[in-house]
Amino acid sequence: MMSSVVLALTYSAASLGLGAAALRALLGRSAAAALPTLATEFLLGQALLGAALTMLALLSWFNRPVVAALVLLCAAGLPFAASQLKECFHSARSEVGAQLREPASLQIVACASIVLALAFAVAALVRPPIGDAEAFYFAYPKIIAAAEHLAPMPGLYANFSTIGLAGELHFAALMLLGNAAAAKLFVWPVAIAGAVMLLAIGARCGLRRKGQLFLLAMLMTSSTFTHYIWDGKVDLFAAAMGLSAVYWILEPSRQIPNAAPIKLAGLMAGFAAVAKFSYIVAFLPPAMVLIAWRTLAEMRDKNSGRAMVAMVAARLVAFGIWAALAWAPQLLKNAALFGAPLAPFIGGPQEKNWLQQIWFAEDMTRRILLTYPIALVFGRYPMQGGNLSFLALALLPLALLLPRPRVPQASLLVQVTIIALLGLGLWMLLRPSIIAPRYLLATVLLTFPLIALAAEHAWEMEQKPRLLRAAIIVCILAAVAAASYHVVSPLRILITEFTGDGNRCALASAYCAPFLQLNTRAEPGDRAFLAGYYGYWLRADLLQCRDISEDNLALRENYPILEKLHRRGFRFVIADKTTHPKAAEAMRRAVAPPWLAVHRSLETPELVIWELTPLKGSPRREAACVQSNPPRWSVTTFDGKP
Amino acid sequence: MTIRWYFKACAIAWMGGCVFLYFLVTVSADSFIATMLPDLVWRLRAAVLPWFYSEAIVH
Numbered sequence: 001m002m003s004s005v006v007l008a009l010t011y012s013a014a015s016l017g018l019g020a021a022a023l024r025a026l027l028g029r030s031a032a033a034a035l036p037t038l039a040t041e042f043l044l045g046q047a048l049l050g051a052a053l054t055m056l057a058l059l060s061w062f063n064r065p066v067v068a069a070l071v072l073l074c075a076a077g078l079p080f081a082a083s084q085l086k087e088c089f090h091s092a093r094s095e096v097g098a099q100l101r102e103p104a105s106l107q108i109v110a111c112a113s114i115v116l117a118l119a120f121a122v123a124a125l126v127r128p129p130i131g132d133a134e135a136f137y138f139a140y141p142k143i144i145a146a147a148e149h150l151a152p153m154p155g156l157y158a159n160f161s162t163i164g165l166a167g168e169l170h171f172a173a174l175m176l177l178g179n180a181a182a183a184k185l186f187v188w189p190v191a192i193a194g195a196v197m198l199l200a201i202g203a204r205c206g207l208r209r210k211g212q213l214f215l216l217a218m219l220m221t222s223s224t225f226t227h228y229i230w231d232g233k234v235d236l237f238a239a240a241m242g243l244s245a246v247y248w249i250l251e252p253s254r255q256i257p258n259a260a261p262i263k264l265a266g267l268m269a270g271f272a273a274v275a276k277f278s279y280i281v282a283f284l285p286p287a288m289v290l291i292a293w294r295t296l297a298e299m300r301d302k303n304s305g306r307a308m309v310a311m312v313a314a315r316l317v318a319f320g321i322w323a324a325l326a327w328a329p330q331l332l333k334n335a336a337l338f339g340a341p342l343a344p345f346i347g348g349p350q351e352k353n354w355l356q357q358i359w360f361a362e363d364m365t366r367r368i369l370l371t372y373p374i375a376l377v378f379g380r381y382p383m384q385g386g387n388l389s390f391l392a393l394a395l396l397p398l399a400l401l402l403p404r405p406r407v408p409q410a411s412l413l414v415q416v417t418i419i420a421l422l423g424l425g426l427w428m429l430l431r432p433s434i435i436a437p438r439y440l441l442a443t444v445l446l447t448f449p450l451i452a453l454a455a456e457h458a459w460e461m462e463q464k465p466r467l468l469r470a471a472i473i474v475c476i477l478a479a480v481a482a483a484s485y486h487v488v489s490p491l492r493i494l495i496t497e498f499t500g501d502g503n504r505c506a507l508a509s510a511y512c513a514p515f516l517q518l519n520t521r522a523e524p525g526d527r528a529f530l531a532g533y534y535g536y537w538l539r540a541d542l543l544q545c546r547d548i549s550e551d552n553l554a555l556r557e558n559y560p561i562l563e564k565l566h567r568r569g570f571r572f573v574i575a576d577k578t579t580h581p582k583a584a585e586a587m588r589r590a591v592a593p594p595w596l597a598v599h600r601s602l603e604t605p606e607l608v609i610w611e612l613t614p615l616k617g618s619p620r621r622e623a624a625c626v627q628s629n630p631p632r633w634s635v636t637t638f639d640g641k642p
Numbered sequence: 643m644t645i646r647w648y649f650k651a652c653a654i655a656w657m658g659g660c661v662f663l664y665f666l667v668t669v670s671a672d673s674f675i676a677t678m679l680p681d682l683v684w685r686l687r688a689a690v691l692p693w694f695y696s697e698a699i700v701h
Contacts, residue, residue: 364696375694377660378667382698394660397653401645458653462645471654478661482668 004125004182010071011174011182012042012189017077019045024080026267027260032251034087036200039193040244040264041081046170046190047241047271049074051329053169057150058336060632067173098209105473106213112480113217117195119487120220121188123230125181127489128508133232134536136160139543141171141183146540147632148176152337154635155530155546159349162338164330166241166275167234184232191229194240195219197247202449204250205413211449211456214476217391218448221479224386224437225445226486235385235438238276242283242442245269249290250412252298259318262291266319270326272442277355281430282440284323286423290415291315297410358433359383365433372428376437376444385438389483392447394475398454398468401461413450420446510606511576512537517602518572518609525625525633527569531583532576532607544633545625551635554622561590562598566612569623569635572601573610584608595619666690 019041023030030037052070056062099110129138140153140161150169152161167187174183195216199207202215219225228235245268251261269287273279292312299308331341340347344355359381360368368375375381376388405411423443427434437444455472462468489507496506505512515537522528522542529547530538538546547570555564565573575584587610592598595618602609623637666687669676 359698360696367693367696371693378663378694380667380691380695382696390660390664394657397656400649458645462650467654468645468650471657475657475661479664482664 001125001181004179004185007174007178007182008185008189010075011170011177011186012046013078014071014074015045015049016042016081017045018048018074019043019077020080020084021077022048023264026264033200033203034084034091035196036244036247038081038084038088039196039200039240040248040268041084042189042193043197043241043244043268044264045074045077046237047166047268047326050166050169053173054150054165054329054333057144057148057169057172058333060149062144062148062150062172062176064176067176071173071177102209105469106210109217109473109476109480110213112477113213113220116220116480116484116487117192117216119484119491120191120226120229121185122491123487124188125185126507127184127230128505128512129180129184129232129536130509131231131233131534134509134511135533137168137234138171138180138183138232139534139536140165141168141175142180142536142540143543144168144172145175147544149632150333150337154544154548155535156533158549159344159351160354162334162340162344162348163277164274165333166237166271171232184230187229187232187234187236190240191225191236194225194236194243197240197243198445198448200247201243201250201416201446202452204247205416205449205453207449207453207456210459211452214391214395214455214472215448215452217476217480218389218395218452219445221389221391221476221483222387222437222445223483223486224384224388224441226483227386228438230486235276235441238272238279239438239441239445241268241275242272242279242287243445245272245287246290246416246442246446249287249294250416259315262315262318263322265291266322267326269319270323273323274327274330276439278427278431278439279442282423282427282443285426286419286443288316288319289422290419291319293409293415293419297415300410357431359435360433368435369428369432372424375435379435381435383436385436388437388444389479391475391479392451395451395455395472398458399450400454401458402450402454403457413453416446417450420444508537509534510604511535514602514604514607514609518542518574521601521611522572525627526571527623527625527635528572528574529565529568529570530574530576531580532574533579534576541625541627541633545635548635550637551623560593561586562592562596562612563619566596566614567619567622569621569625571612573612575608576606577608578606663690667694 016038022044023037023041053062053067056066056070099107136153136157140157143153144150152158170186171183174186198219199212199215202212207215225236225239245265248261248265248268265287269284273284295312295315296308299311303311334343334348335341338348343349368381374393377390377393379387405414408414420443423440427440458468459472505516511534518528519539519542522539524541525545526542527545528538528542529551535543535546551568554568555561559567573587575587577584587608595615597613597615599611599613600608601611621638623635625633625635627633628636666683667690669679669687
């Protein structure tokens with residue numbers, strides 16, 4: 001476990017080194033604040049490292065020596081981050097001193113929020129991937145690491161491999177260099193960098209120490225943020241990079257001339273949109289409005305209308321060009337894998353239902369829209385993926401106490417809040433049935449600084465009896481207590497790990513134990529037909545050899561199902577009764593031919609696994625999984641076709 | 643500017659309502675705490691939850 005921590009830290013340091021060198025090239029010696037600059041360096045570095053890893057994997061150079069050399073090379077850029085690191089350590093010391101002078105109640109909130117943030121690191125390290133991560137976000141990297149090569153993921157998610165792989169290549173690299181625990185832990189520094197960016201945006205909007213503390217508490221008690229620190233998905237990569245983009249849009253141009261912050265913002269926004277396509281709708285337009293608004297606010301009083309329009313256009317073009325640059329690796333990847341650089345939007349696989357999702361019927365969609373923003377906080381809808389902190393609603397009425405800014409349109413807080421609402425409105429308009437704050441996390445989080453500022457303002461203006469202060473503290477502590485529910489079990493597991501009583505499937509899903517059992521029975525290169533989504537726990541060669549689209553075509557031919565499965569070289573058939581009950585039923589009813597023994601080798605409440613054993617007189621197999629290009633496994637037919 | 647007592651009262655009631663509603667929609671029937679809850683809480687939960695939950699129809 002310690003080796004996983006060391007590896008994740010080393011890899012994070014390498015990302016920081018690469019980002020620091022890149023940022024120095026882009027901004028020169030920047031006068032921007034040290035901590036947000038450091039967080040941006042890390043986020044930029046991991047995005048660039050991810051792009052480099054994508055290229056290596058496409059070229060089949062994704063092996064341990066090459067990836068290790070690349071990581072070490074990136075770490076060579078660390079001296080560029082030295083001055084920021086030094087400044088951060090100095091300011092951390094004075095921050096701790098200042099925090100100790102705050103009232104005891106605020107110190108308790110600070111400690112609780114920081115302990116919670118650290119506990120999520122433990123959860124990320126200890127909890128195995130779960131849910132969607134078992135289906136794609138961790139299963140795909142497992143295949144890439146084992147095959148040392150990037151190809152569309154075998155199985156149901158082949159078409160889904162067209163998405164941007166913001167985190168997956170990092171996961172694959174860390175699995176290659178170490179293990180899955182190190183890969184999972186890497187999301188934590190990304191989350192912390194995102195938190196730093198949000199706090200820095202808050203500071204630009206006028207939050208002081210207390211307000212930033214409230215903001216941190218709101219973030220750390222938002223399950224739609226914290227859930228993705230430990231579950232193994234990649235949503236936080238987009239959120240953190242999106243927040244970084246907003247921060248650099250807010251950076252005053254007089255500190256760093258030549259529109260460099262806008263270019264950086266474009267790059268980060270582009271990477272965020274690659275990482276989560278929904279950001280194209282819910283994040284890029286508001287970010288562009290913010291650029292235009294900021295530019296007009298800066299140039300007001302000094303320039304003619306035409307000069308202002310020209311400057312807005314120039315900045316938007318710079319933003320667009322740098323955002324497009326961030327898409328280059330994604331376009332190259334899809335050109336290489338699918339012959340369609342703009343897949344899944346234009347060209348590529350025919351099946352694109354996942355781009356036009358409708359989650360609920362009309363009446364339910366209407367109810368969801370009418371209950372915004374309550375639905376974002378209290379909604380328990382399937383696939384919603386967590387909530388915003390209830391502190392966002394609980395502290396919202398305090399905004400009534402905020403003084404009206406003298407020039408509202410010039411207020412950063414007004415600008416940030418309005419573009420957040422604009423992004424949310426766009427999402428509600430264009431994707432009304434999809435209630436999922438994770439799809440527009442960077443955008444919705446931008447509503448938090450207003451609420452945190454309102455709480456801070458109420459705190460400071462309240463006179464005795466200070467009941468509001470007490471209510472704010474009780475509310476925050478209740479939220480922290482509720483949020484800590486998810487990290488209690490991992491902490492218990494961590495203790496058992498250190499006492500030597502570790503169980504690999506503790507805290508894992510119900511798929512872990514049966515698949516680990518299957519792994520011990522299966523020979524290398526055996527084929528398993530998986531009628532289900534969650535394959536992560538299968539051995540990497542079994543994942544590479546699983547059913548592919550050609551199998552589904554072959555299964556449509558006019559043979560009985562078991563004969564078809566045998567001919568396509570399958571030894572195991574796995575049906576997930578919870579997600580694919582029809583497949584399980586079809587297998588149960590299938591009549592085995594006399595030359596095939598069908599044995600139900602394992603059954604759990606979720607899964608059934610059958611083993612097919614050919615007997616004397618069985619027909620020749622048409623396909624098998626072979627290691628023609630080690631370490632990669634691939635399915636080939638005996639007539640030479642894939 | 644001072645904060646009026648009635649604003650404080652409303653704000654505190656609102657905060658309390660938010661905490662209680664959160665508890666109501668997130669409390670799980672298989673949690674330890676669930677065993678100690680009175681029937682009234684479960685009836686309230688049954689009344690509230692349909693406003694925040696529905697089966698998905700995925701296309």
